[in-house]
Amino acid sequence: MNKIAQRIQPVMNHTELAALIDGHHTAETRTLTTGAESNPLRLAELRGTLTSEQTLRWSELK
Structure with a gap:
C-alpha cells in the first residue's frame, strides 16, 4: 500500500x-x-469496470 500511496498526488x-x-x-x-x-478480473469486478468479454472469462474462471 505504501508503494502506491506515495505516488498519489x-x-x-x-x-x-x-x-x-x-x-x-x-x-x-x-x-x-x-x-x-x-x-x-476480480479487481475490475470490484470496481464495476468489467467488459462483456471479461465478464465471460471471469465466470469461466470462478
Whole structure:
C-alpha cells in the first residue's frame, strides 16, 4: 500500500487515479504465478469496470 500511496498526488483526477491503481495492480500481479489472470478480473469486478468479454472469462474462471 505504501508503494502506491506515495505516488498519489492531490491534483490527480479520477481518471489519473484509476490509471495509477490499474498500473500498480498490473505490475504487482505480474510477479504472481497463481491467479495472474484472475486477479485483474476480480479487481475490475470490484470496481464495476468489467467488459462483456471479461465478464465471460471471469465466470469461466470462478
